[in-house]
Amino acid sequence: MTELEKAGSELSQAASPKTIYLSEYRKPVYLLDSVELRFDLHETRTRVYSRLAFRRAPDAETQAPLKLDGNRLELQALKLNGETLAPDRYVLDDDRLVIENPGPCFELEVETQINPQANTALEGLYLSSGMFCTQCEAEGFRRITYFPDRPDVMSRYSVTVVADKQKYPVLLSNGNRQEAGELDDGRHWVKWQDPSLKPSYLFALVAGDLACQKDSFTTMNGREVSLQLFTEAENIHKCDHALMSLKQAMKWDEDTYGREYDLDIYMIVAVNDFNMGAMENKGLNVFNASCVLASPETATDQDYYRIQSIIAHEYFHNWSGNRVTCRDWFQLSLKEGFTVFRDQEFSADLNSRAVQRIDDVNILRAHQFAEDAGPMAHPVRPDHYIEISNFYTVTVYNKGAEVVRMLCNILGREGFHKGTDLYFSRHDGQAVMTDDFVKALEDANAIELKQFRNWYSQAGTPELTVNESYDAEAQKYSLTIRQHCPSTPGQNEKKPFHIPLAMGLIGRSGKPLPLSLENTNTSEAKLEQMLDLTMPEQHWTFSGVEEKPVLSLGRGFTAPVKLSLPHDDEALAFLFARDTDEFNRWDAGQKLAIKIALKLMNDYSAGKALQLEPMFIEAYRSNLNNSVLDKALVAQALSLPSEFYLADQCATVDVEAIHAVREFMRRQLAEALADDWLRLFEENNVPLAYRFNAQDMAQRSLKNLCLSYLMELDSLDQNKVGYRQRCLQQFQKGDNMTDVLAALSILSQHDVAERQQVLDDFYNKWKHDRQVVEKWFAIQAASPLPGALTRVQALMQHPAFSIKNPNLVRSLIGRFCATNPVNFHLLDGSGSRFLAEQVLVLDELNPQIAARLLQNLSRWRRFDQTRQLLMREQLERIAEHQGLSKDVYEIAGRSLEG
Ligand code: ZN
Numbered sequence: 001m002t003e004l005e006k007a008g009s010e011l012s013q014a015a016s017p018k019t020i021y022l023s024e025y026r027k028p029v030y031l032l033d034s035v036e037l038r039f040d041l042h043e044t045r046t047r048v049y050s051r052l053a054f055r056r057a058p059d060a061e062t063q064a065p066l067k068l069d070g071n072r073l074e075l076q077a078l079k080l081n082g083e084t085l086a087p088d089r090y091v092l093d094d095d096r097l098v099i100e101n102p103g104p105c106f107e108l109e110v111e112t113q114i115n116p117q118a119n120t121a122l123e124g125l126y127l128s129s130g131m132f133c134t135q136c137e138a139e140g141f142r143r144i145t146y147f148p149d150r151p152d153v154m155s156r157y158s159v160t161v162v163a164d165k166q167k168y169p170v171l172l173s174n175g176n177r178q179e180a181g182e183l184d185d186g187r188h189w190v191k192w193q194d195p196s197l198k199p200s201y202l203f204a205l206v207a208g209d210l211a212c213q214k215d216s217f218t219t220m221n222g223r224e225v226s227l228q229l230f231t232e233a234e235n236i237h238k239c240d241h242a243l244m245s246l247k248q249a250m251k252w253d254e255d256t257y258g259r260e261y262d263l264d265i266y267m268i269v270a271v272n273d274f275n276m277g278a279m280e281n282k283g284l285n286v287f288n289a290s291c292v293l294a295s296p297e298t299a300t301d302q303d304y305y306r307i308q309s310i311i312a313h314e315y316f317h318n319w320s321g322n323r324v325t326c327r328d329w330f331q332l333s334l335k336e337g338f339t340v341f342r343d344q345e346f347s348a349d350l351n352s353r354a355v356q357r358i359d360d361v362n363i364l365r366a367h368q369f370a371e372d373a374g375p376m377a378h379p380v381r382p383d384h385y386i387e388i389s390n391f392y393t394v395t396v397y398n399k400g401a402e403v404v405r406m407l408c409n410i411l412g413r414e415g416f417h418k419g420t421d422l423y424f425s426r427h428d429g430q431a432v433m434t435d436d437f438v439k440a441l442e443d444a445n446a447i448e449l450k451q452f453r454n455w456y457s458q459a460g461t462p463e464l465t466v467n468e469s470y471d472a473e474a475q476k477y478s479l480t481i482r483q484h485c486p487s488t489p490g491q492n493e494k495k496p497f498h499i500p501l502a503m504g505l506i507g508r509s510g511k512p513l514p515l516s517l518e519n520t521n522t523s524e525a526k527l528e529q530m531l532d533l534t535m536p537e538q539h540w541t542f543s544g545v546e547e548k549p550v551l552s553l554g555r556g557f558t559a560p561v562k563l564s565l566p567h568d569d570e571a572l573a574f575l576f577a578r579d580t581d582e583f584n585r586w587d588a589g590q591k592l593a594i595k596i597a598l599k600l601m602n603d604y605s606a607g608k609a610l611q612l613e614p615m616f617i618e619a620y621r622s623n624l625n626n627s628v629l630d631k632a633l634v635a636q637a638l639s640l641p642s643e644f645y646l647a648d649q650c651a652t653v654d655v656e657a658i659h660a661v662r663e664f665m666r667r668q669l670a671e672a673l674a675d676d677w678l679r680l681f682e683e684n685n686v687p688l689a690y691r692f693n694a695q696d697m698a699q700r701s702l703k704n705l706c707l708s709y710l711m712e713l714d715s716l717d718q719n720k721v722g723y724r725q726r727c728l729q730q731f732q733k734g735d736n737m738t739d740v741l742a743a744l745s746i747l748s749q750h751d752v753a754e755r756q757q758v759l760d761d762f763y764n765k766w767k768h769d770r771q772v773v774e775k776w777f778a779i780q781a782a783s784p785l786p787g788a789l790t791r792v793q794a795l796m797q798h799p800a801f802s803i804k805n806p807n808l809v810r811s812l813i814g815r816f817c818a819t820n821p822v823n824f825h826l827l828d829g830s831g832s833r834f835l836a837e838q839v840l841v842l843d844e845l846n847p848q849i850a851a852r853l854l855q856n857l858s859r860w861r862r863f864d865q866t867r868q869l870l871m872r873e874q875l876e877r878i879a880e881h882q883g884l885s886k887d888v889y890e891i892a893g894r895s896l897e898g
Pocket residue numbers: 313317335336339
């Protein structure tokens with residue numbers, strides 16, 4: 001860098017980061033016909049040679065400069081059409097290389113040097129456990145070379161990777177392996193060619209000493225695809241489940257969407273240091289090791305389940321994301337919302353549909369509703385950002401999936417698939433917008449979805465108020481539903497949403513009543529009806545309703561809204577026992593538990609003695625003894641709403657009251673139903689060789705739920721039933737990680753003499769296995785026992801911990817801040833202070849991880865005065881810090897605004 005450039009770069013760093021607006025989108029001026037890359041890999045000095053064939057877009061201005069993105073690069077050489085470019089022909093600054101008037105059609109050669117070893121942000125090219133790997137979404141490619149690093153510039157890549165043969169015997173990139181050779185100096189090379197058109201964010205490169213497990217899949221047209229999973233040799237026995245899941249996903253996408261895989265090879269690499277779960281790079285997925293490797297001894301049912309769904313998610317991206325990609329990053333939900341919907345449906349088809357739905361709704365309610373109600377609220381298609389990495393959110397992913405689900409509900413499965421067929425064929429090889437997706441669904445179904453588009457542009461969770469009346473004489477039942485969406489930052493006025501709501505009516509005997517809606521011309525009475533709420537207030541009347549019914553509304557959670565129902569406790573208990581819709585049956589139990597918890601929280605704050613209503617205990621007892629229901633659903637029914645979801649129901653979050661009341665309810669249920677828990681535990685405590693299937697998983701989850709209730713009785717165990725003994729025994733004798741970890745986690749939450757011993761034993765047994773050590777950290781971070789912060793700080797000094805590894809940071813620091821509210825929110829302010837310190841340390845290393853951690857402070861306004869002050873103080877401390885990353889700057893700024 002020249003002195004002038006240095007001065008310039010310091011200037012631009014001091015200036016506050018710029019906001020990017022959707023409205024400022026401009027089409028690319030120069031298109032890329034081909035990309036040729038050569039990587040000369042060295043740990044600290046990697047050379048990247050690139051040859052780019054550019055062509056000016058037909059409708060572009062003729063004198064326009066070429067603007068390339070680049071970040072933390074050392075430019076070594078720059079040639080235009082074979083000639084070194086004079087310094088006065090280009091301008092170089094911190095994040096750009098601008099070349100004046102390069103002509104209509106030209107070849108650019110760029111040589112850069114980068115330092116993978118120093119790359120702790122894990123974006124671009126970096127080293128992880130001695131292997132080279134890349135992460136280019138969203139804007140990581142610009143850390144490799146100067147490039148039009150935007151998803152609407154798609155091109156064909158050919159890539160040569162050169163590295164030391166002994167240290168890096170395996171050299172991978174996207175597409176097909178073309179040629180390979182050896183050099184005299186102990187180095188070797190492999191050339192890869194990707195025939196597909198792709199944006200730079202889907203580029204990938206891996207080099208390392210990796211073992212490979214192979215499999216194959218024959219596509220619907222009889223083509224054989226080679227499946228290859230690469231990992232460190234010590235983990236090669238953990239590949240079966242991922243490969244099986246991959247074949248299931250490939251088959252499902254053929255059967256369900258008619259989508260066939262397009263290359264002859266599909267590679268997956270497991271890496272230890274990764275900011276996210278996994279990445280869908282064309283033909284070469286890179287996975288966080290914890291999201292791909294599994295064995296019964298080391299991975300839980302939850303891990304198996306998650307791996308199956310993430311493998312599918314990344315595979316599904318091959319169509320929804322790669323072949324049809326995003327025009328710009330505001331359109332992120334085009335690929336993520338749709339792909340999450342696809343993986344949710346895949347999991348529902350392969351496992352239990354109702355359980356999948358409940359899990360998805362739990363995530364939405366616990367996290368997305370909170371995001372939508374806080375300072376980070378943004379539409380599914382945001383319209384401005386400072387740092388796009390901050391928008392890989394539950395809103396873009398999970399609410400985005402709900403929006404696609406509503407479209408599927410509105411159009412019906414068949415209409416929806418006609419729409420997706422048209423979408424894929426119309427836009428194959430293109431970079432498009434969420435609006436193009438909706439348009440394809442409209443065109444294929446000759447329907448208009450103008451109002452529906454509000455779901456993409458408006459943030460916030462709609463709140464629905466429901467009123468009902470029944471006229472026994474006329475046998476008429478009427479419903480009135482009003483919708484209202486609270487304002488969100490920058491959006492005060494909301495237009496009404498189009499909200500599809502599935503509903504049914506149930507008679508006193510539990511029988512579903514036939515529905516005949518007035519003023520419609522369908523004569524046939526059905527048992528379930530889809531209501532389309534489009535106005536601020538709307539009425540429906542059903543005729544021929546012979547008795548006063550109980551309403552079951554929002555069945556299967558057909559829309560991401562908050563429903564305020566006219567039900568009293570008795571009606572909720574009735575639905576909890578009788579609703580024919582499995583989702584709503586569970587949800588009635590949740591709603592009942594919430595009503596009761598809110599009452600108890602009032603009592604708690606008023607210093608009154610707490611008492612759990614017998615009717616609630618009886619409702620639990622009847623579910624406990626329901627032998628017809630799927631065991632997984634019983635386990636769900638018997639789980640109280642999370643502290644997060646309870647918090648979302650409170651005007652002001654009272655951390656202690658929420659925790660105390662929920663614990664009180666658990667203990668009361670444990671005591672009152674002790675015999676039932678024990679019987680159910682014994683019934684389901686059958687020695688089975690571990691298999692991953694819905695049935696066995698359900699049994700284990702029910703058994704372990706019983707065990708957790710039983711341990712509540714440990715201190716009361718005068719009759720020496722031996723609850724703790726059962727727990728210890730399961731910890732010691734369990735032959736699968738699901739059972740062992742369940743027991744360990746329960747023990748770690750109780751102040752029992754054996755607590756430290758079991759934790760130590762567990763560590764000593766598993767210290768050689770990273771994935772298990774992550775769990776060990778996480779369990780301790782989440783334990784609500786007093787003194788958690790001190791334990792977390794001590795664990796940060798443990799030899800197995802590293803602040804540079806995102807999984808460990810998430811397991812220990814992230815877990816503590818996000819899932820241990822009683823300890824994190826102590827009134828001495830120690831939790832927020834600790835968080836702020838860690839954010840500042842992490843921001844120097846890995847801004848994405850720092851920003852995610854900081855999000856835990858963003859909802860400070862929801863708490864009591866004292867805690868608000870404590871949290872705001874730390875946010876201000878961060879905001880005032882010099883040299884923040886864009887990531888942290890944006891979260892801190894938004895959190896303090898307004
Ligand atoms: Zn994705």
